[in-house]
Amino acid sequence: MKPNSLNTPLVLVNLKCYTESIGNGAHRIARAAREVTDESGVTIGLAPLYPDIHPINHHYDIPVFAQHVDPVEPGAHTGRMPLLAVKSAGAIGSLVNHSEYRLNIADIEKNVTALRDAGMLSCVCSNNIATTAALSALGPDYVAIEPPELIGGKISVSEANPGIITGSVDIVKKINPAVKVLTGAGIHSGKCVKTAIDLGTDGVLLASSVVKAEDPAAVLRDLVSLL
Ligand SMILES: O=C[C@H](O)COP(=O)(O)O
Structure with missing residues:
Protein backbone atom coordinates (compact mmCIF):
# COMPACT_ATOMS: atom_id res chain seq x y z
CA MET A 1 0.00 0.00 0.00
CA LYS A 2 1.68 3.20 -1.21
CA PRO A 3 1.42 6.29 0.99
CA ASN A 4 0.42 9.56 -0.65
CA SER A 5 -1.66 7.71 -3.18
CA ARG A 28 -14.88 -8.02 11.93
CA ILE A 29 -14.80 -4.38 10.84
CA ALA A 30 -11.70 -4.90 8.68
CA ARG A 31 -13.36 -7.84 6.89
CA ALA A 32 -16.38 -5.64 6.20
CA ALA A 33 -14.16 -2.82 4.91
CA ARG A 34 -12.32 -5.22 2.59
CA GLU A 35 -15.59 -6.66 1.29
CA VAL A 36 -17.19 -3.28 0.58
CA THR A 37 -13.98 -1.89 -0.97
CA ASP A 38 -13.95 -4.84 -3.36
CA GLU A 39 -17.62 -4.45 -4.25
CA SER A 40 -17.63 -0.65 -4.65
CA GLY A 41 -14.09 0.38 -5.56
CA VAL A 42 -14.33 3.14 -2.92
CA THR A 43 -11.24 3.53 -0.72
CA ILE A 44 -12.08 2.63 2.87
CA GLY A 45 -9.33 3.14 5.43
CA LEU A 46 -9.29 2.16 9.09
CA ALA A 47 -7.69 3.73 12.15
CA PRO A 48 -7.61 0.83 14.63
CA LEU A 49 -6.04 0.54 18.07
CA TYR A 50 -2.25 0.13 17.98
CA PRO A 51 -2.16 -3.67 18.46
CA ASP A 52 -4.39 -4.12 15.40
CA ILE A 53 -2.37 -2.01 12.95
CA HIS A 54 -0.14 -4.88 11.86
CA PRO A 55 -2.79 -7.64 11.66
CA ILE A 56 -5.24 -5.44 9.77
CA ASN A 57 -2.65 -4.26 7.28
CA HIS A 58 -1.29 -7.78 6.88
CA HIS A 59 -4.55 -9.73 6.55
CA TYR A 60 -6.84 -7.29 4.74
CA ASP A 61 -4.52 -5.04 2.71
CA ILE A 62 -6.49 -1.89 3.42
CA PRO A 63 -5.04 1.55 4.24
CA VAL A 64 -4.36 1.71 7.96
CA PHE A 65 -3.89 4.91 9.97
CA ALA A 66 -2.81 5.25 13.59
CA GLN A 67 -5.25 7.14 15.80
CA HIS A 68 -2.39 9.23 17.20
CA VAL A 69 1.38 9.35 17.30
CA ASP A 70 3.44 11.03 19.97
CA PRO A 71 5.63 13.91 18.82
CA VAL A 72 8.81 12.23 20.05
CA GLU A 73 11.89 10.79 18.38
CA PRO A 74 12.76 7.17 19.16
CA GLY A 75 14.79 7.20 22.36
CA ALA A 76 14.48 7.22 26.11
CA HIS A 77 10.71 7.59 26.49
CA THR A 78 8.36 5.17 28.18
CA GLY A 79 4.76 4.56 27.23
CA ARG A 80 4.96 6.78 24.14
CA MET A 81 4.28 5.86 20.51
CA PRO A 82 6.82 7.22 18.01
CA LEU A 83 5.63 7.33 14.42
CA LEU A 84 8.35 5.01 13.20
CA ALA A 85 6.78 2.30 15.36
CA VAL A 86 3.38 2.66 13.69
CA LYS A 87 5.05 2.85 10.29
CA SER A 88 6.92 -0.33 10.97
CA ALA A 89 3.65 -2.00 12.01
CA GLY A 90 2.15 -1.09 8.62
CA LEU A 95 -4.72 11.05 12.68
CA VAL A 96 -3.34 14.12 14.43
CA ASN A 97 -5.13 16.33 16.95
CA HIS A 98 -8.37 14.33 17.06
CA SER A 99 -11.03 16.06 19.13
CA GLU A 100 -10.59 13.28 21.70
CA TYR A 101 -6.77 13.77 21.75
CA ARG A 102 -5.98 17.43 21.24
CA LEU A 103 -2.38 18.62 20.78
CA ASN A 104 -0.84 22.07 20.90
CA ILE A 105 0.02 23.72 17.59
CA ALA A 106 3.76 23.11 17.95
CA ASP A 107 3.21 19.38 18.41
CA ILE A 108 0.72 19.27 15.52
CA GLU A 109 3.35 20.89 13.28
CA LYS A 110 5.97 18.45 14.54
CA ASN A 111 3.76 15.47 13.76
CA VAL A 112 2.75 16.74 10.31
CA THR A 113 6.39 17.34 9.38
CA ALA A 114 7.56 14.02 10.80
CA LEU A 115 4.81 12.12 8.96
CA ARG A 116 5.72 13.86 5.70
CA ASP A 117 9.42 13.12 6.21
CA ALA A 118 8.57 9.47 6.86
CA GLY A 119 6.54 9.27 3.63
CA MET A 120 3.30 8.92 5.59
CA LEU A 121 -0.06 10.66 5.42
CA SER A 122 -1.29 13.14 8.00
CA CYS A 123 -4.96 13.67 8.72
CA VAL A 124 -5.25 16.63 11.08
CA CYS A 125 -8.55 17.18 12.82
CA SER A 126 -10.13 20.57 13.27
CA ASN A 127 -13.17 21.83 15.16
CA ASN A 128 -14.07 25.02 13.28
CA ILE A 129 -13.25 27.12 10.22
CA ALA A 130 -10.63 29.32 11.93
CA THR A 131 -8.74 26.28 13.20
CA THR A 132 -9.03 24.69 9.76
CA ALA A 133 -7.34 27.79 8.30
CA ALA A 134 -4.44 27.57 10.75
CA LEU A 135 -4.02 23.82 10.30
CA SER A 136 -4.14 23.89 6.50
CA ALA A 137 -1.18 26.30 6.56
CA LEU A 138 0.88 23.46 8.04
CA GLY A 139 0.43 21.48 4.82
CA PRO A 140 -1.05 18.21 6.07
CA ASP A 141 -2.39 15.73 3.52
CA TYR A 142 -5.90 16.00 4.98
CA VAL A 143 -7.75 18.33 7.30
CA ALA A 144 -10.81 16.68 8.85
CA ILE A 145 -13.40 19.13 10.07
CA GLU A 146 -15.53 17.76 12.92
CA PRO A 147 -17.81 19.87 15.11
CA PRO A 148 -17.19 18.25 18.53
CA GLU A 149 -20.81 18.57 19.65
CA LEU A 150 -21.95 16.30 16.80
CA ILE A 151 -19.36 13.54 17.33
CA GLY A 152 -20.94 10.23 18.28
CA GLY A 153 -24.46 11.53 17.64
CA LYS A 154 -27.21 10.60 15.21
CA ILE A 155 -27.35 13.93 13.37
CA SER A 156 -24.50 14.38 10.94
CA VAL A 157 -22.39 17.43 10.22
CA SER A 158 -23.77 17.27 6.65
CA GLU A 159 -27.31 17.72 7.99
CA ALA A 160 -26.70 20.00 10.98
CA ASN A 161 -23.91 22.29 9.80
CA PRO A 162 -23.26 22.26 6.04
CA GLY A 163 -21.87 25.79 6.42
CA ILE A 164 -18.87 24.56 8.40
CA ILE A 165 -18.09 22.18 5.53
CA THR A 166 -18.31 24.76 2.74
CA GLY A 167 -16.50 27.32 4.91
CA SER A 168 -13.68 24.86 5.52
CA VAL A 169 -13.43 23.86 1.88
CA ASP A 170 -13.28 27.52 0.84
CA ILE A 171 -10.64 28.53 3.38
CA VAL A 172 -8.44 25.52 2.56
CA LYS A 173 -8.65 26.36 -1.16
CA LYS A 174 -7.43 29.87 -0.38
CA ILE A 175 -4.67 28.92 2.03
CA ASN A 176 -3.34 25.64 0.71
CA PRO A 177 -5.28 24.02 -2.15
CA ALA A 178 -3.08 20.90 -2.01
CA VAL A 179 -4.69 19.92 1.29
CA LYS A 180 -7.65 17.55 1.00
CA VAL A 181 -10.69 18.11 3.19
CA LEU A 182 -12.58 15.40 5.04
CA THR A 183 -15.54 15.99 7.29
CA GLY A 184 -17.02 13.95 10.09
CA ALA A 185 -19.29 13.73 13.11
CA GLY A 186 -22.48 11.72 13.08
CA ILE A 187 -22.00 10.49 9.49
CA HIS A 188 -24.29 7.47 9.20
CA SER A 189 -25.75 7.14 5.69
CA GLY A 190 -25.03 7.34 2.00
CA LYS A 191 -26.93 10.60 1.93
CA CYS A 192 -24.64 12.19 4.56
CA VAL A 193 -21.58 11.09 2.58
CA LYS A 194 -23.00 12.30 -0.75
CA THR A 195 -23.85 15.70 0.77
CA ALA A 196 -20.31 16.01 2.16
CA ILE A 197 -18.84 15.25 -1.27
CA ASP A 198 -21.26 17.58 -3.05
CA LEU A 199 -20.19 20.36 -0.66
CA GLY A 200 -16.62 19.95 -1.91
CA THR A 201 -14.93 17.53 0.48
CA ASP A 202 -12.69 14.64 -0.51
CA VAL A 211 -18.06 0.42 14.69
CA LYS A 212 -21.20 -0.01 16.77
CA ALA A 213 -23.28 -1.52 13.96
CA GLU A 214 -24.63 -5.06 14.17
CA ASP A 215 -23.65 -5.45 10.53
CA PRO A 216 -20.73 -3.12 9.68
CA ALA A 217 -20.68 -4.26 6.04
CA ALA A 218 -24.31 -3.23 5.56
CA VAL A 219 -23.60 0.23 6.98
CA LEU A 220 -20.47 0.64 4.86
CA ARG A 221 -22.41 -0.47 1.77
CA ASP A 222 -25.00 2.22 2.47
CA LEU A 223 -22.30 4.84 3.16
CA VAL A 224 -20.71 4.36 -0.28
CA SER A 225 -23.97 3.70 -2.15
CA LEU A 226 -24.34 7.17 -3.70
CA LEU A 227 -20.69 7.71 -4.67
O1 LIG B 1 -13.05 10.07 14.26
C1 LIG B 1 -14.25 10.09 14.02
C2 LIG B 1 -15.10 11.16 14.45
O2 LIG B 1 -14.83 11.62 15.74
C3 LIG B 1 -16.57 10.97 14.20
O3 LIG B 1 -17.12 10.04 15.09
P1 LIG B 1 -18.64 9.62 14.88
O4 LIG B 1 -18.77 9.09 13.47
O5 LIG B 1 -18.89 8.57 15.91
O6 LIG B 1 -19.48 10.85 15.08
Missing part, protein backbone atom coordinates in the same frame (compact mmCIF):
# COMPACT_ATOMS: atom_id res chain seq x y z
CA LEU A 6 -5.09 7.20 -1.67
CA ASN A 7 -7.91 7.68 -4.12
CA THR A 8 -10.68 10.17 -3.53
CA PRO A 9 -13.27 9.90 -2.09
CA LEU A 10 -11.85 8.42 1.08
CA VAL A 11 -14.03 6.85 3.76
CA LEU A 12 -11.85 6.73 6.88
CA VAL A 13 -13.26 4.78 9.83
CA ASN A 14 -11.76 5.55 13.23
CA LEU A 15 -12.23 2.51 15.45
CA LYS A 16 -11.53 4.61 18.57
CA CYS A 17 -11.43 2.57 21.81
CA TYR A 18 -14.91 1.09 21.54
CA THR A 19 -15.41 -2.41 22.95
CA GLU A 20 -16.45 -3.42 19.43
CA SER A 21 -13.00 -2.36 18.16
CA ILE A 22 -10.96 -4.63 20.41
CA GLY A 23 -9.47 -7.94 19.24
CA ASN A 24 -11.85 -9.89 17.00
CA GLY A 25 -14.08 -6.85 16.75
CA ALA A 26 -11.40 -5.02 14.77
CA HIS A 27 -11.12 -8.00 12.40
CA ALA A 91 0.36 2.22 9.14
CA ILE A 92 0.51 4.54 6.12
CA GLY A 93 -0.50 7.58 8.13
CA SER A 94 -1.94 8.93 11.33
CA GLY A 203 -14.28 12.17 1.87
CA VAL A 204 -15.43 11.51 5.40
CA LEU A 205 -14.02 10.55 8.79
CA LEU A 206 -16.46 8.55 10.89
CA ALA A 207 -16.66 6.04 13.70
CA SER A 208 -19.74 5.04 15.67
CA SER A 209 -22.17 4.28 12.83
CA VAL A 210 -19.83 1.56 11.53
Whole structure:
Protein backbone atom coordinates (compact mmCIF):
# COMPACT_ATOMS: atom_id res chain seq x y z
CA MET A 1 0.00 0.00 0.00
CA LYS A 2 1.68 3.20 -1.21
CA PRO A 3 1.42 6.29 0.99
CA ASN A 4 0.42 9.56 -0.65
CA SER A 5 -1.66 7.71 -3.18
CA LEU A 6 -5.09 7.20 -1.67
CA ASN A 7 -7.91 7.68 -4.12
CA THR A 8 -10.68 10.17 -3.53
CA PRO A 9 -13.27 9.90 -2.09
CA LEU A 10 -11.85 8.42 1.08
CA VAL A 11 -14.03 6.85 3.76
CA LEU A 12 -11.85 6.73 6.88
CA VAL A 13 -13.26 4.78 9.83
CA ASN A 14 -11.76 5.55 13.23
CA LEU A 15 -12.23 2.51 15.45
CA LYS A 16 -11.53 4.61 18.57
CA CYS A 17 -11.43 2.57 21.81
CA TYR A 18 -14.91 1.09 21.54
CA THR A 19 -15.41 -2.41 22.95
CA GLU A 20 -16.45 -3.42 19.43
CA SER A 21 -13.00 -2.36 18.16
CA ILE A 22 -10.96 -4.63 20.41
CA GLY A 23 -9.47 -7.94 19.24
CA ASN A 24 -11.85 -9.89 17.00
CA GLY A 25 -14.08 -6.85 16.75
CA ALA A 26 -11.40 -5.02 14.77
CA HIS A 27 -11.12 -8.00 12.40
CA ARG A 28 -14.88 -8.02 11.93
CA ILE A 29 -14.80 -4.38 10.84
CA ALA A 30 -11.70 -4.90 8.68
CA ARG A 31 -13.36 -7.84 6.89
CA ALA A 32 -16.38 -5.64 6.20
CA ALA A 33 -14.16 -2.82 4.91
CA ARG A 34 -12.32 -5.22 2.59
CA GLU A 35 -15.59 -6.66 1.29
CA VAL A 36 -17.19 -3.28 0.58
CA THR A 37 -13.98 -1.89 -0.97
CA ASP A 38 -13.95 -4.84 -3.36
CA GLU A 39 -17.62 -4.45 -4.25
CA SER A 40 -17.63 -0.65 -4.65
CA GLY A 41 -14.09 0.38 -5.56
CA VAL A 42 -14.33 3.14 -2.92
CA THR A 43 -11.24 3.53 -0.72
CA ILE A 44 -12.08 2.63 2.87
CA GLY A 45 -9.33 3.14 5.43
CA LEU A 46 -9.29 2.16 9.09
CA ALA A 47 -7.69 3.73 12.15
CA PRO A 48 -7.61 0.83 14.63
CA LEU A 49 -6.04 0.54 18.07
CA TYR A 50 -2.25 0.13 17.98
CA PRO A 51 -2.16 -3.67 18.46
CA ASP A 52 -4.39 -4.12 15.40
CA ILE A 53 -2.37 -2.01 12.95
CA HIS A 54 -0.14 -4.88 11.86
CA PRO A 55 -2.79 -7.64 11.66
CA ILE A 56 -5.24 -5.44 9.77
CA ASN A 57 -2.65 -4.26 7.28
CA HIS A 58 -1.29 -7.78 6.88
CA HIS A 59 -4.55 -9.73 6.55
CA TYR A 60 -6.84 -7.29 4.74
CA ASP A 61 -4.52 -5.04 2.71
CA ILE A 62 -6.49 -1.89 3.42
CA PRO A 63 -5.04 1.55 4.24
CA VAL A 64 -4.36 1.71 7.96
CA PHE A 65 -3.89 4.91 9.97
CA ALA A 66 -2.81 5.25 13.59
CA GLN A 67 -5.25 7.14 15.80
CA HIS A 68 -2.39 9.23 17.20
CA VAL A 69 1.38 9.35 17.30
CA ASP A 70 3.44 11.03 19.97
CA PRO A 71 5.63 13.91 18.82
CA VAL A 72 8.81 12.23 20.05
CA GLU A 73 11.89 10.79 18.38
CA PRO A 74 12.76 7.17 19.16
CA GLY A 75 14.79 7.20 22.36
CA ALA A 76 14.48 7.22 26.11
CA HIS A 77 10.71 7.59 26.49
CA THR A 78 8.36 5.17 28.18
CA GLY A 79 4.76 4.56 27.23
CA ARG A 80 4.96 6.78 24.14
CA MET A 81 4.28 5.86 20.51
CA PRO A 82 6.82 7.22 18.01
CA LEU A 83 5.63 7.33 14.42
CA LEU A 84 8.35 5.01 13.20
CA ALA A 85 6.78 2.30 15.36
CA VAL A 86 3.38 2.66 13.69
CA LYS A 87 5.05 2.85 10.29
CA SER A 88 6.92 -0.33 10.97
CA ALA A 89 3.65 -2.00 12.01
CA GLY A 90 2.15 -1.09 8.62
CA ALA A 91 0.36 2.22 9.14
CA ILE A 92 0.51 4.54 6.12
CA GLY A 93 -0.50 7.58 8.13
CA SER A 94 -1.94 8.93 11.33
CA LEU A 95 -4.72 11.05 12.68
CA VAL A 96 -3.34 14.12 14.43
CA ASN A 97 -5.13 16.33 16.95
CA HIS A 98 -8.37 14.33 17.06
CA SER A 99 -11.03 16.06 19.13
CA GLU A 100 -10.59 13.28 21.70
CA TYR A 101 -6.77 13.77 21.75
CA ARG A 102 -5.98 17.43 21.24
CA LEU A 103 -2.38 18.62 20.78
CA ASN A 104 -0.84 22.07 20.90
CA ILE A 105 0.02 23.72 17.59
CA ALA A 106 3.76 23.11 17.95
CA ASP A 107 3.21 19.38 18.41
CA ILE A 108 0.72 19.27 15.52
CA GLU A 109 3.35 20.89 13.28
CA LYS A 110 5.97 18.45 14.54
CA ASN A 111 3.76 15.47 13.76
CA VAL A 112 2.75 16.74 10.31
CA THR A 113 6.39 17.34 9.38
CA ALA A 114 7.56 14.02 10.80
CA LEU A 115 4.81 12.12 8.96
CA ARG A 116 5.72 13.86 5.70
CA ASP A 117 9.42 13.12 6.21
CA ALA A 118 8.57 9.47 6.86
CA GLY A 119 6.54 9.27 3.63
CA MET A 120 3.30 8.92 5.59
CA LEU A 121 -0.06 10.66 5.42
CA SER A 122 -1.29 13.14 8.00
CA CYS A 123 -4.96 13.67 8.72
CA VAL A 124 -5.25 16.63 11.08
CA CYS A 125 -8.55 17.18 12.82
CA SER A 126 -10.13 20.57 13.27
CA ASN A 127 -13.17 21.83 15.16
CA ASN A 128 -14.07 25.02 13.28
CA ILE A 129 -13.25 27.12 10.22
CA ALA A 130 -10.63 29.32 11.93
CA THR A 131 -8.74 26.28 13.20
CA THR A 132 -9.03 24.69 9.76
CA ALA A 133 -7.34 27.79 8.30
CA ALA A 134 -4.44 27.57 10.75
CA LEU A 135 -4.02 23.82 10.30
CA SER A 136 -4.14 23.89 6.50
CA ALA A 137 -1.18 26.30 6.56
CA LEU A 138 0.88 23.46 8.04
CA GLY A 139 0.43 21.48 4.82
CA PRO A 140 -1.05 18.21 6.07
CA ASP A 141 -2.39 15.73 3.52
CA TYR A 142 -5.90 16.00 4.98
CA VAL A 143 -7.75 18.33 7.30
CA ALA A 144 -10.81 16.68 8.85
CA ILE A 145 -13.40 19.13 10.07
CA GLU A 146 -15.53 17.76 12.92
CA PRO A 147 -17.81 19.87 15.11
CA PRO A 148 -17.19 18.25 18.53
CA GLU A 149 -20.81 18.57 19.65
CA LEU A 150 -21.95 16.30 16.80
CA ILE A 151 -19.36 13.54 17.33
CA GLY A 152 -20.94 10.23 18.28
CA GLY A 153 -24.46 11.53 17.64
CA LYS A 154 -27.21 10.60 15.21
CA ILE A 155 -27.35 13.93 13.37
CA SER A 156 -24.50 14.38 10.94
CA VAL A 157 -22.39 17.43 10.22
CA SER A 158 -23.77 17.27 6.65
CA GLU A 159 -27.31 17.72 7.99
CA ALA A 160 -26.70 20.00 10.98
CA ASN A 161 -23.91 22.29 9.80
CA PRO A 162 -23.26 22.26 6.04
CA GLY A 163 -21.87 25.79 6.42
CA ILE A 164 -18.87 24.56 8.40
CA ILE A 165 -18.09 22.18 5.53
CA THR A 166 -18.31 24.76 2.74
CA GLY A 167 -16.50 27.32 4.91
CA SER A 168 -13.68 24.86 5.52
CA VAL A 169 -13.43 23.86 1.88
CA ASP A 170 -13.28 27.52 0.84
CA ILE A 171 -10.64 28.53 3.38
CA VAL A 172 -8.44 25.52 2.56
CA LYS A 173 -8.65 26.36 -1.16
CA LYS A 174 -7.43 29.87 -0.38
CA ILE A 175 -4.67 28.92 2.03
CA ASN A 176 -3.34 25.64 0.71
CA PRO A 177 -5.28 24.02 -2.15
CA ALA A 178 -3.08 20.90 -2.01
CA VAL A 179 -4.69 19.92 1.29
CA LYS A 180 -7.65 17.55 1.00
CA VAL A 181 -10.69 18.11 3.19
CA LEU A 182 -12.58 15.40 5.04
CA THR A 183 -15.54 15.99 7.29
CA GLY A 184 -17.02 13.95 10.09
CA ALA A 185 -19.29 13.73 13.11
CA GLY A 186 -22.48 11.72 13.08
CA ILE A 187 -22.00 10.49 9.49
CA HIS A 188 -24.29 7.47 9.20
CA SER A 189 -25.75 7.14 5.69
CA GLY A 190 -25.03 7.34 2.00
CA LYS A 191 -26.93 10.60 1.93
CA CYS A 192 -24.64 12.19 4.56
CA VAL A 193 -21.58 11.09 2.58
CA LYS A 194 -23.00 12.30 -0.75
CA THR A 195 -23.85 15.70 0.77
CA ALA A 196 -20.31 16.01 2.16
CA ILE A 197 -18.84 15.25 -1.27
CA ASP A 198 -21.26 17.58 -3.05
CA LEU A 199 -20.19 20.36 -0.66
CA GLY A 200 -16.62 19.95 -1.91
CA THR A 201 -14.93 17.53 0.48
CA ASP A 202 -12.69 14.64 -0.51
CA GLY A 203 -14.28 12.17 1.87
CA VAL A 204 -15.43 11.51 5.40
CA LEU A 205 -14.02 10.55 8.79
CA LEU A 206 -16.46 8.55 10.89
CA ALA A 207 -16.66 6.04 13.70
CA SER A 208 -19.74 5.04 15.67
CA SER A 209 -22.17 4.28 12.83
CA VAL A 210 -19.83 1.56 11.53
CA VAL A 211 -18.06 0.42 14.69
CA LYS A 212 -21.20 -0.01 16.77
CA ALA A 213 -23.28 -1.52 13.96
CA GLU A 214 -24.63 -5.06 14.17
CA ASP A 215 -23.65 -5.45 10.53
CA PRO A 216 -20.73 -3.12 9.68
CA ALA A 217 -20.68 -4.26 6.04
CA ALA A 218 -24.31 -3.23 5.56
CA VAL A 219 -23.60 0.23 6.98
CA LEU A 220 -20.47 0.64 4.86
CA ARG A 221 -22.41 -0.47 1.77
CA ASP A 222 -25.00 2.22 2.47
CA LEU A 223 -22.30 4.84 3.16
CA VAL A 224 -20.71 4.36 -0.28
CA SER A 225 -23.97 3.70 -2.15
CA LEU A 226 -24.34 7.17 -3.70
CA LEU A 227 -20.69 7.71 -4.67
O1 LIG B 1 -13.05 10.07 14.26
C1 LIG B 1 -14.25 10.09 14.02
C2 LIG B 1 -15.10 11.16 14.45
O2 LIG B 1 -14.83 11.62 15.74
C3 LIG B 1 -16.57 10.97 14.20
O3 LIG B 1 -17.12 10.04 15.09
P1 LIG B 1 -18.64 9.62 14.88
O4 LIG B 1 -18.77 9.09 13.47
O5 LIG B 1 -18.89 8.57 15.91
O6 LIG B 1 -19.48 10.85 15.08
